[in-house]
Amino acid sequence: xxxxxxxIIFTTLSGLGFGLLFFLGLGxxxxxxxxxxxxxxxxxxxxxxxxxxxxxxxxxxxRALKAFTQWRSSWLSREGWCAVIALLVMGLYAIGLVFxxxxxxxxxxxxxxxxxxxxxxxxxxxxxxxxxxxxxxKLTPAMFLSFSLAGGSLLAGQTSLAVPLLLAAAxxxxxxxxxxxxxxxxxxxxxxxxxxxxxxxxVRAFEPPHTGTNYLLREFVFVVGRKHAEKLRIIAFVLAFMxxxxxLVLPFSHFFAALAVLSHLAGVAVSRxxxxxxxxxxxxxxxxxx
Amino acid sequence: xxxxxxxxDRKMGLVIDLDTCxxxxxxxxxxxxxxxxxxxxxxxxxxxxxxxxxxxxxxxVHSYEVxxxxxxxxxxxxxxxxxxCEDAPCVTVCPxxxxxxxxEDGIVLVxxxxxxxxxxxxxxxxxxARELDQAEGVMKKCTLCVDRIYNENLPEVxxxxxxxxxxxxxxxxxxxxxxxxxxVSKLVAEREGMDLMPEMGTKPVNKYLPPRPKDQIExxxxxxxxxxxxxxxxxxxxxxxxxxxxxxx
Ligand code: SF4
Ligand code: SF4
Ligand code: SF4
Numbered sequence: 070x071x072x073x074x075x076x077i078i079f080t081t082l083s084g085l086g087f088g089l090l091f092f093l094g095l096g097x098x099x100x101x102x103x104x105x106x107x108x109x110x111x112x113x114x115x116x117x118x119x120x121x122x123x124x125x126x127x128x129x130x131x132r133a134l135k136a137f138t139q140w141r142s143s144w145l146s147r148e149g150w151c152a153v154i155a156l157l158v159m160g161l162y163a164i165g166l167v168f169x170x171x172x173x174x175x176x177x178x179x180x181x182x183x184x185x186x187x188x189x190x191x192x193x194x195x196x197x198x199x200x201x202x203x204x205x206x207k208l209t210p211a212m213f214l215s216f217s218l219a220g221g222s223l224l225a226g227q228t229s230l231a232v233p234l235l236l237a238a239a240x241x242x243x244x245x246x247x248x249x250x251x252x253x254x255x256x257x258x259x260x261x262x263x264x265x266x267x268x269x270x271x272v273r274a275f276e277p278p279h280t281g282t283n284y285l286l287r288e289f290v291f292v293v294g295r296k297h298a299e300k301l302r303i304i305a306f307v308l309a310f311m312x313x314x315x316x317l318v319l320p321f322s323h324f325f326a327a328l329a330v331l332s333h334l335a336g337v338a339v340s341r342x343x344x345x346x347x348x349x350x351x352x353x354x355x356x357x358x359x
Numbered sequence: 360x361x362x363x364x365x366x367x368d369r370k371m372g373l374v375i376d377l378d379t380c381x382x383x384x385x386x387x388x389x390x391x392x393x394x395x396x397x398x399x400x401x402x403x404x405x406x407x408x409x410x411x412x413x414x415x416x417x418x419x420v421h422s423y424e425v426x427x428x429x430x431x432x433x434x435x436x437x438x439x440x441x442x443x444c445e446d447a448p449c450v451t452v453c454p455x456x457x458x459x460x461x462x463e464d465g466i467v468l469v470x471x472x473x474x475x476x477x478x479x480x481x482x483x484x485x486x487x488a489r490e491l492d493q494a495e496g497v498m499k500k501c502t503l504c505v506d507r508i509y510n511e512n513l514p515e516v517x518x519x520x521x522x523x524x525x526x527x528x529x530x531x532x533x534x535x536x537x538x539x540x541x542x543v544s545k546l547v548a549e550r551e552g553m554d555l556m557p558e559m560g561t562k563p564v565n566k567y568l569p570p571r572p573k574d575q576i577e578x579x580x581x582x583x584x585x586x587x588x589x590x591x592x593x594x595x596x597x598x599x600x601x602x603x604x605x606x607x608x
Contacts (some may be wrong), residue, residue, distance in 0.1 A: 128476015128496025135473055142362045145479055146454035160566035195515065197452065199559055235506070256432045257558050258485075264437060265553040265567055266377075270427035270535065275434060278387070278419035281412050284490040351556070352487035355421055357479075 070201065071291045072345035075125040080191060081338045083119025083152075084213060086112050087184040088221020089261055090159050094181030097227050103317045105166040111224065113156070116187075119150060120306055125348060150189035155183035188217040202256035203249040203348045208241065215241045216337055219310075223333055226326065228317050235333075236318075239310035240342065246302060253359070274357025289350035290358045301343055309336025363450055363480055367465035370537030371503055372443050372564035373523065374546055378571045380530040382436030386522035390418040390440070392500075393521035398506045399471045403494035415492045417441070417501040418522055435570055437530070440522070441488035441501035442555065442563030443467050449480035449489060449500075458498070465564055466505055466536070471497045485559045508533070536564050 089112040092098075093105075100108055124130045137153075139146040159180035165173040192213035195204040219238040223232040260274065261267015313329035349359045394417055395402040404414030426432040443460075447467050450458050457473035457521035458480045460466070469480075476496040481489040489500045504520035507513060517524060523531040534543035543566075546552070552566030594602050 128478075128491060128498075129474065132455070132473070132475045135456070136475060136477070139454050139456050142451040143454040145452065145477065149454065193481070194452075197448075198483055199448070200483060258556060262556050263485075264423055264435075265555055265569065266423065266425050266435060269433075269569075270425045273424045273426070274421065275385060275424040276382075276422035278384075278421050280440075282482075283413050284415065284493070285487045288481065288491075289487075296535070324510075350482070351485050351559075355487055 070286050070345045070348040070350060072342050073126050075122050077122035077338060077341045079119045081341050082115045084217040084299055085224065086115025086119060086219040087155065087187050088110065088217035090116060090184040091181045092221050092225035092227060094159060094162060094177040094184060096177060098226055101166045101170045104145040109163040126234055144190055144193040148187060148194060151183050151187040151190050155187050156193055158183060168330055188213050200351050201348045202252035206248060206249060206252060208245045211239050212245050220333055220337065223313060223330055232314055232317050235310050235314050242306065258351050260354045279354055286356060290353045290356065292347055295347065299342060301339055303335050305339035305343060308332045309340055363447060364462045365461055367462055369462040369464045369535045370564045371466055372536045374532040374566050374568060376530040376568040376570060377435050379528045380436040380438060381528045383527060384419055384420050385525050385527055385605045386438055386531060387416060387418050387420055388524035389521045391416055393504065398502050400492055400495040402498055402499060403492050405493055405566055415490045415499050417499060433570065433573060439486060441467060442486060442565035443503060445564060446560060448483040448488060448561060452479045452483045456587035466503045468502055469498045469500060474498050485561065518525050536569065
């Protein structure tokens with residue numbers, strides 16, 4: 070899949086932002102007044118900024134409101150609803166904390182629930198696609214959720230939680246890569262089933278339908294970055310998990326904490342780039358490509 | 360409306376004969392010609408006369424080589440457009456309701472004024488049957504020429520999809536695949552029409568007729584073989600001696 074910057078920014082930032090909202094909703098840290106204000110500005114900046122970035126790849130962003138209509142069947146629509154509800158309810162909760170010094174725990178809990186539900190519905194947009202075997206795995210939502218919780222706890226300064234959550238996310242990530250590398254082969258789809266001609270012999274794409282490129286090839290067949298995938302995986306793993314964990318177990322300092330957050334953010338962004346760049350769509354088979 | 364109907368009254372679709380398709384791309388051109396000036400937004404091209412041309416098409420023809428374990432390889436031309444799947448993932452993923460399947464005839468369409476151009480339906484289609492038009496920012500796909508097949512302004516003979524009407528080899532057939540008595544259903548039964556990527560669970564309405572087995576070259580020569588059979592099976596005389604000697608070496 071084409072790793073469009075808009076979707077990478079969107080999933081990275083809003084995953085982190087909704088993760089932070091989740092912990093804020095649970096009262097971790099238990100802040101109020103100005104400190105709460107700063108926390109909420111960061112959380113809303115990340116989550117709303119991410120959501121805005123996601124509208125950049127739309128052909129008609131001005132019609133985006135229509136996307137709320139099909140929540141009965143569409144994960145994209147459900148994601149929209151969860152995000153709006155989470156942001157509204159957490160807004161009420163934030164008003165209580167910032168302006169009245171009151172913790173309306175009920176709103177916090179509901180908001181936290183919808184914050185996680187937003188991350189889950191985002192992940193389901195990808196997970197539901199049978200056409201992309203690497204995404205069509207139960208581990209995909211696990212990965213999005215574990216990343217969001219790890220990043221959220223890191224941003225919320227919950228050091229004792231962040232270390233195990235980062236380690237858990239690291240484990241899920243490694244497992245995801247391991248399973249994902251086998252996903253296309255185990256899906257059972259190849260040029261033989263794609264053309265229905267597999268039983269007659271070895272099928273090879275002989276002539277493409279056109280000499281130039283097209284939307285399908287630009288969007289679904291992205292092979293440029295695969296060469297460096299192994300190196301990028303190591304970079305992503307070290308930045309997203311190893312460095313933050315190391316910095317957290319060192320004696321606490323605000324500088325280290327900030328560094329841990331930045332390193333995590335960069336690592337997750339690289340991991341998300343790989344998530345798209347390495348995902349192979351079955352339509353590539355028709356073009357003799359993967 | 361992006362929930363799928365539990366059943367449709369009819370299942371209109373195409374039957375594509377891989378045995379007779381000659382790979383001339385006439386259906387590609389007639390499809391583009393008809394659909395760029397009828398239903399919905401035109402099918403735009405980018406850099407059409409430049410170095411890197413590309414454009415929106417609803418139907419494309421691939422060519423594949425099949426090499427059996429024994430015997431000669433076969434070249435198979437392979438037209439591909441929307442299969443109007445019964446269990447169409449492109450419909451259920453759509454957040455706006457723009458992508459829908461009609462209850463009356465099973466045709467899968469895009470309501471372009473509702474489409475936000477998110478592209479998710481194209482991501483979900485295993486067959487590459489949807490293309491986001493780069494000029495309009497909306498999703499384009501085969502309409503089964505919905506503006507021809509019921510169009511009483513056209514002579515009756517033209518009330519079939521443009522690609523079907525155009526195909527010079529008669530490799531494309533149009534009809535109701537939900538009616539077992541229809542010509543297309545009979546054709547599918549007789550020729551063992553198949554689904555593409557059945558493992559995807561999309562239940563395509565369009566069917567593909569597999570190529571018939573090729574005649575073997577040996578058999579053909581056999582027609583004349585009695586006339587051409589060598590008169591002397593075993594060489595005799597000097598040639599016989601030569602043959603034996605050479606064999607011993
Ligand atoms: S072929 Fe693709 S676009 Fe057409 S109905 Fe099936 S899934 Fe949808
Ligand atoms: S591109 Fe248009 S038709 Fe396709 S899923 Fe998005 S809104 Fe629906
Ligand atoms: S039925 Fe019409 S829209 Fe579909 S491929 Fe044929 S000509 Fe194109």
